[in-house]
Amino acid sequence: MIEFIRQHLLHAGALCRQGQQTLAAADIERKGPKDLVTAVDRGVERYLVERIVERFPGHDIIGEEEGERLSGADWCWIIDPIDGTTSFCRGQAYYAVSIGLRRGGDLVAAGIYAPALDQLFLAERGSGAFLDGKRIEVSACKRLDEAVLATGFACLRAGLSHNNLYYLNLILPHILDLRRCGSAALDLAYVAAGKVDGFWELNLNLYDIAAGVLLVREAGGVVTDFFGGADFPGRGIVAGNGRITAELLAFTGRA
Template identity: 35%
Template sequence: MEHNLEQSMYDFAIKYANQAGRLIMERMENKGVIDYKKNGSDLVTEVDKLSEELIRSHIQRDYPGHWILSEEDCGQENAYQAFLKTDSGYGWIIDPIDGTTNFVHGIPHFAVSIGIVKDGEPVIGVVFNPMTAELFTARKSKGAYWNGQPIYVGKEATLAEAVLATGFQANEWHQGSRVLKQIDQLAGKSRNVRMFGASSLDLCLIASGKLTGFWHEGLNPWDTAAGVLILTEAGGIVSDKDGKPYRLFHDSLVASNRIVHDEFLTAIKLLKVGES
């Protein structure tokens, strides 16, 4: 019975992501009012809200007994408390547009992210980029897929071979920030560092062997719920900055192809936690 339910949820999550993706593409030239959350680099549009409403309404119709945690409804300040209150049973964790700044500027690196958890642990992940029609999916213990084809992490054996990615929280976007200092620590030790601006897709790029690692602080459950499952099902690993298994309410995330993980953790730990 549980298997059939999760198969149904997997199929419906893909359907919802595709429907939201179509809505987003229809509004590419008409994004409506663009608002600021914390500052000029933390954006939300009418389309974010419409995408969330679409997905939320479908879940409430098809799975009325399941809880929902979503970015625009919850808000960053309440994410931790909301997750702790609602982490039993099946729940849907939604980012209606992960990478809103990219969406606003027409950069083709944003996604609809839908993660489904059971008792707080991810069991289904769906990440869909409507501009490239790339669909990343996973079910727990069933593997990870890109447009229906199995995917696996890369085989880079050292940090020197690794292409890494990171990102900024809105309040970290300033000169001399901690993230910039971490990048400086990795300069010359890794092949290069990229900043793409959509955590769910960055995790999927590791899952498909295009990136080797990704680190970020201050993420919320909707940023990671789908991507971490896709990555781990592709053979990767996700921890916090101290190397402990990652949980959706943790404030730091370090992800990799598993092989370079210890070396990666050591490199970014060289900067003391309190420095900024």
Template identity: 40%
Template sequence: MQPKVLEEWKDLAILCAKSAGKLSLEKMNQPYEVNYKTSASDLVTAVDEEVEQLVIDMILKKYPDHGIIGEENRFKGDPSDAETVWIIDPIDGTTNFVHQQINYSVSIAVYHKGEAAVGVVYDPSRDELFHAIKGKGAFLNDRKLELTREVKLEEALLCTSLFWNKKAEQFGIDVIFKELAGKVRAMRLLGSAALELSYVAAGRLDGYVSLQLNPWDFGAGKLIIEEAGGKVTSMGGKPLPFNEKSSVVGCNPSFYAELKGYIRSNMFLNESAVKDE
């Protein structure tokens, strides 16, 4: 892909993310409808849907032949028909948006022929923009991100939601991570996977682990970590798909082998739990 085209995609993705972030901030203090998807902890708001539609309209105005995969499923076409696909999470961390009004993000990724080309994650509440182009590095606003610090298990700050994940409980993985919590420096949870992956790229977290994420959760963050020099795979060590659910391990490169080794060595009886979905 020509560098000029990649820059154009990045510029549009940033414009979309900032426009979406602005809209979310405007709607935050206005009355809006909150609904459940699958449970009381799985929320969607009218703002999610409005923000996604805004981004879709902006993309299709410039690239009518591109496909779009969005969390709220508002794209009317079939994204598999397009070589270039945009993957959107209009508000990643909707529960945080509703309750805290911080720790949520807009995530936009561009994939060409199944390969990550552009990743943008925007935190409207802090005006922090994480972005990357394949082969051109990752940035937080104008600062280049490079993961050069050596990290050992006992020094690591990790992020995971596996402590109360129902599938993790089913296979006993929650117990493994509770034990891991006693071996690392500390555990954190922000509630926005895209933001948590971006924090790994920025060195604010040393690793992030999830048993199952959707492509709009990890599509942009994956590339941002990789372009910062980090590692991102499934829990089984496989490359992440761009259009399917998957477990995710995102990590400082010096810590990846130790973390993945710990996970794999303690899950030999739970192989079915970490198979790529």
């Protein structure tokens, strides 16, 4: 499975790079006031779905653009063709293609590829997490005031009144610094690689986080909802090493 993911992530990434170079205004649409989609998003997802259906015709698929193809199969592919479409549209590098594979209720394989950065993250359950073939681990940071964290604002794009600005105001004074890629998949991959120490966000979807969750876990990290449970992303998502995750939960657990 992991070789299948690797092969098709790389090809999907090539489609993204080519598409970003030739992207025109006519190729960009709005799914909502602050939610963009491009012809490249749709083309990449179509490519991935076609490859999965050819190889694994009985498997279920959940994709951001084409929706769900569910038949009750034990295996389910979870696809985000371009996570970080706004960055993609602006010619920036911080976007990623994300593929997660679930068997029953368990994530068993995952890949995230940042085409413009040529960074390929892969993980299999029980076998560790890797960046460009080298094993990765979450950071060893033990103090929130020494931590660099990542977050995002999908909640504002959705117009939610109870949003991440509340948690940002609580957390930001207590950390070393903040990073924002605009791609939850890439944020989680960077937690797995120890490039940032933790991540939190609201109002994400399964396709945004599925691959990243397995990467973080296989890199030795902890993923919870805002209250320390497993209802993510529905009740928010928090990720990091055990110590930083616990520190963040002291803030996200507040109503």
